[in-house]
Amino acid sequence: MEEFELTLKPNLESYHEHEKNGLYTYGWSPDWQTAFDELELAEASPGRVIADHGHKYRIVTSRGEGWAELSGRIQHELGDRSAFPAVGDWIAVRFMAEGGNDGIIHGILPRASRISRRAAGSVPTEQMIAANVDVLLLVAALNLDFNLRRLERYLVMAWNSGANPVILLSKADLCDDPERYVRETESIAPGVPVIAVSAKEDQGREQLEALLRPGMTVALTGSSGAGKSTILNWLAGEEIQDTQEIREGDSRGRHTTTHRELFILPQGAVMIDTPGMRELGLWEDGGGWSEAFTDIEELGRNCRFADCRHEREEGCAVKAAVDSGELDPKRLENYRKTERELKYQASKEQVRQRNDRKGKGKKDARRGKGEERRRLTLERD
Template identity: 70%
Template sequence: MNLQELGWNAERENAFRGMGIEQVWPGRIVADHGHKYRVVTERGEGWAEMSGRLQYELSERSEFPAVGDWVALRFLSESDCDAVIHGLLPRSSRISRRAAGSVPVEQVVAANVDLLFLVAALNMDFNLRRLERYLIMAWNSGASPVIVLSKADLCEEPERYVAETESIAPGVPVIAVSALEDLGREQVDALLKPGVTVALTGSSGAGKSTILNWMAGEDVQKTQAIREDDSRGRHTTTHRELFVLPQGAVMIDTPGMRELQLWDDEGGWSEAFGDIEELAKECRFADCRHQHEAGCAVREALQSGQLERKRFENYLKTQRELKFQAAKEQTRQRSVRAASSSKNGRQEPRGKGEQRRRYASDWE
């Protein structure tokens, strides 16, 4: 196996050598099955688990290996492809969401992704407000978003939907595709360059696995028909997995989400609503809340029709959600540090000593 085909490069080689771990080989996580991972190395594909020491050192569940991660492996024998994970290389990007449950926990969907395909079907389930949420996640991840409008064969005017999508995603490529009619293949193919890692995300039934099979030229993932009465999909993909495409890129397919719950904000919110943020700079007051203040450029844009009210409402809603999420995470971190300090009789570094939790995934 040539690791360069999976995205290995000189920068990662230097990071690997700088880890200072002896008798280890580089590999990439290609599938996540919970406590076991499928990994690819120069020897081939095998199974791997984390060493006990590594599990102890990783204080947060989000620091555990994810699909797309590059890891340092020690093989079980001279001829074996199975191995133990002794370290993780730094991530160039991490696609995160909040996991299900009342306790805020980060769930890493995929790591080291270059392009994030946000897949939305052109059927009854098409929703611009949902796409805005996915754009926040994409901009926060460090990956570059691409919006893929699938199932264009079901839509009489795909150009209209492309224009509507471009209006809420300035600067983001928007591609209408149909695997059935081979529409949009050239545009997608042009992005699948050797060494590039692409991840697919979106609702169940959006057509992610179909796009993967289409680009791969064969059925590498199972697909199912959606419910025709409401255009809602049924769960097909059960875990995240990475595939090498004939074009030279690698593609990560992920299970569909019931609902995208946002995690921490690293500037993605402002990027996703860049047009509103630009308008806000023209407000008379720097701390304008865009409610009843005089000289509010945002409200003027709403009144003139320049700014869509539903987009503005989603702007406020996601802002409140991210602030609330950040407050809950700060409270959790304080509780963890207090419990750790009480248990050990001394103050420990932030996040250390936390009891790792299992949490139920809300992938469909």
């Protein structure tokens, strides 16, 4: 993991230089200050969203914690719900009272990374999970619910986000041979660190804490019952999130965490805990799909035909790898399935955007006609 860790090293010198500013504890940096200054919002102060409660946000600023809402203007300008503040976003706030902590959000700084998925429903929409995450911990429990295909989907989401993925195989104390599962997981996650952990037996703490440097933002995601809140409490050294026992019959859990929230860890990093997901609908492909299946993509470069679909074509290197046992046929099947899903989602999104543009065009035309009628009325008068 040494090379991976080096790529995550924050500017600790800047951190220690400014650590008296409370926001640096939450990941603030000179780069974020530059981005904030570029907004050119008078009488605004920087802050970070630490919890999302729908239309109200728990925030932290140099004054401490408070509550905030979006200004009417920015709500209108943002339009799409996915552009609204998410946990981890850096924001520009104008306080409602002198010396008070509550305020109105008048700006959102450009996101360095965005963790999102497709929201449930027939209309394709993006649901934000967290923003400005440096390391995304994909948590999978070593029990009856362990599923490599599901992990592949989470990796697509992670690589699309811009964050660095790390896989945590939780509840290792329930497994007779966790190293076997580590090897299996490494086979479907080339280049991604895989750590077997057990909060009960304090296993894997040293490897995990190596990622929790001051100034880093780490997020937990995974299925319900995977043990995310337990990991957070374990690392924090106290019960800051409620936990529940999973069902013994099928190892499925319930949603203990009901909203996304950011916590400061004693190791110096901040961690975002998120509600468990029953299903993960993929949203957009910014190269994450190819990155998650990089081994198949590399095999495909050796196919006889450049446009090989890896089905029945002669000289297909991917099919040859399946026949020889080098590639798991279930992995190839998931490769195709997620490709179809992303293409279908992209086509639906294009239709939605086209319809939105048509609707906006009609609205602008009606507004223009109304203004013209008012002008002619004024001229007659």
